[in-house]
Amino acid sequence: MKTSKRPRAPLRQSYHHGDLRAALLAAAARLLEKEGAEAVSFRAIAREVGVSQTAPYNHFESKEHLLATVAEDGFRSFVVLQRAAARTRLPRRRLQALGRAYVGFASAHPQLYRLMFGVGLADWKRYPSLVEAALESCIPVQQALADLPSGEDGSCWVATWAMVHGLASLLIDGKLGPSDADRLADRAVGWYAALLFGDDR
Amino acid sequence: MKTSKRPRAPLRQSYHHGDLRAALLAAAARLLEKEGAEAVSFRAIAREVGVSQTAPYNHFESKEHLLATVAEDGFRSFVVLQRAAARTRLPRRRLQALGRAYVGFASAHPQLYRLMFGVGLADWKRYPSLVEAALESCIPVQQALADLPSGEDGSCWVATWAMVHGLASLLIDGKLGPSDADRLADRAVGWYAALLFGDDR
DNA sequence: CTTATATATTGACGTTGTCAATATAGAAGC
DNA sequence: GCTTCTATATTGACAACGTCAATATATAAG
DSSP, X not given: OOOTTOSSOOSXXXXXXXXXXXXXXXHHHHHHHXXXXXXXXXXXXXXHHTSOTTGGGGTOSSHHHHHHHHHHHHHHHHHHHHHXXXXXXXXXXXXXXXXXXXXXXXXXXXXXXXXXXXXXXXXXXXXXXXXXXXXXXXXXXHHHHHTXXXXXXXXXXXXXXXXXXHHHHXXXXXXXXXXXXXXXXXXXXXXXXXXXXXXXX | OHHHHOOSOXXXXXXXXXXXXXXXXXXXXXXXXXXXXXXXXXHHHHHHHTSOTTGGGGTOSSHHHHHHHHHHHHHHHHHHHHHHHTTOSSHHHHHXXXXXXXXXXXXXXXXXXXXXXXXXXXXXXXOHHHHHHHHXXXXXXXXXXXXXXXXXXXXHHHHHHHHHHHHHXXXXXXXXXXXXXXXXXXXXXXXXXXXXXXXXX
C-alpha cells in the first residue's frame, strides 16, 4: 500500500529521472529568463535536463501546457510579493508599494512577466489553475484601491492596472531609453499615486 | 529540352514578379492580421504571393527585416491617425481624442500593434528607419501634453504613454473581460484625462 | 516471479529560417 | 542581330522545431 503520509500522491514522481516534472519546470524557467523566450524550445528544455526530446510529453501534453505551468508558478510567487507590499499601512504608500512591487517583479523577471501578462500563451483560458492564480494576484491592488477614501469604480481599477502594466511593459521591452528608465518609472508611479489622492507630494 | 519536361508550372506567367517587395509586404500584413502572429512564416508569405520560399531574400535580408518593414509601415499609418486626432481644438478633448485614436488603432490592428509596440522585433534598433517612424509617431501626444496649462515633466509623458499603452495591451491581449472592454476603456481614458486636468467630469 | 503500468527512448513526419548553387529574364554594349 | 552582365527567382539542402507512433525499461502490484 501507499504511504499514508502522502494524502494525495497517486502518481509517483520519482522514477527514471527522479522528479522530471519539477526539473522540466525549473529548466524551462531558467532557459526562459536567461536565453529569452525564443530560445525556449521543448527540445532544449529536455536537453537541459538530460532526457530525450519526447520525455516531457509524459508530464505535459504540449509545450504550451508546460509554459502555462511556468506562468502559473510565476503568479504564485508574484502574489506573495503583492501581499507583502499590501501590508503597508498608509493607503497612499500602500498603493505606491504595490506599484513598485509590480514593476519591480517585471524588471526582475521580464521574460516571465511577458509570459504571464502578455500573449505568450495563445489560449490561456484552457488552463483553469492558471486563470485562478492570475485572478488571485490582482486582489491586492483591487483591495488597495477599494480602500481609498474616494471609492472609485471599475474604470479606476482598469486605469490603474493599465498604467502599471503599461509602465512595466514599456520598461522591459526597452522602449523607455537606456539608463534613466528606472528613475523615470519610479517618478511616474509616484506622480500617478499623487494624482489618485488628489494632493501632490 | 525543358519544354518536354516542364516539371512544375509556375503560378504566374513571367519569371520575374514585377514588384515582389510590395507584394510581400502586403501579404505579410494580411497574414499577420488575419491568421495571427504565429502563422506569419517567411515561407507562408512567399506561398501567399506565389513565389518560391527563398525569393523574398532578394528584397529582405531576413524575416525580421521584413517584419520590421511591416511595423514601419504601421507607424506611418498610425501617425496619420494621431495627427488627425491632434487637430482637436480644446486641449482636454485633444488628449482624449489622442488616447481614443491610440487604443482604437490597437483594437483595429491588434497583431500589427503588438509588432510595433511589443517584443515581436528582438533588435528593432538595427532598423533606423523603423526607429525614426516610431519616434515620430510619439510626437503628437508629447506635444499635446506640453500644451497643457500645467506644464509637466518627462514623468508625466511616461505615465500617460504607459497608461494608454497598457490599456491597449490589456485590451488586445484579452485580459479585460469579453464584452464591456471598450466601454471600460473609454471611461478609463476619460477618467485619466480628467485627472490630468485637475478637475473631474 | 509475473504482470501491469508509468515512464523514457528511438525514429519519423511535416514545418520552419536560411544558405549555396543554379537558372532565367531583361537591360547594356557591341 | 548577338553577347554579356546583373538583378531576380528557383531548386535543393541543412539543422532545429513540435509532435506523434512504436518500442523499450524500470518500478509497483498481484
